[in-house]
Amino acid sequence: DAMVIQNPRYQVTQFGKPVTLSCSQTLNHNVMYWYQQKSSQAPKLLFHYYDKDFNNEADTPDNFQSRRPNTSFCFLDIRSPGLGDAAMYLCATSRSGGGAVYNEQFFGPGTRLTVL
């Protein structure tokens, strides 16, 4: 089945220790997104890639970076995690352009990050 995969599902890191979360997709979608979701809140978009073009949200801290080496993979790097970065991180994909205007996003299962 085509899907969005996130690894690991649970990640524990120490305060200030860099961490990388990964996302892969078999949907061949050209747009990939990273969201942060804290308890009892809606997902908050951090950034997204439209093909190779990186689009950062204005309020995303510099501490968060992303890489997309190819269509299938996207990484979220947190350079110096703080206690406030503990959250669920969701990856999503969508198909856009070429007449596709529906914009529904398909989400992975998420990575729950704990910062000690």
Added chain:
Amino acid sequence: AQKVTQAQTEISVVEKEDVTLDCVYETRDTTYYLFWYKQPPSGELVFLIRRNSFDEQNEISGRYSWNFQKSTSSFNFTITASQVVDSAVYFCALSVLGNNRLAFGKGNQVVVIP
């Protein structure tokens, strides 16, 4: 800017009761898309439905139904004969033509009591 309001935060129902989740949206764009997502305790957001602004037909899928009314800018979701497996957070979301971003509501926590 786009805005989605889901006024009810937590809704508890007894199994087999119906539950309706309200969603009110704001946008100045004439072409837009409305979505509902389900987030069970496992955390994954599951896509349920998309509705385009130019298609006001209501939709039924099994026990789920959606009522789209442009006149009141609402896109309400009803679960008929609720089951324990329906316990989840449900998010209404909006995007507009040419913009990949989803504007989410705050979500409705639905608790179905056996």
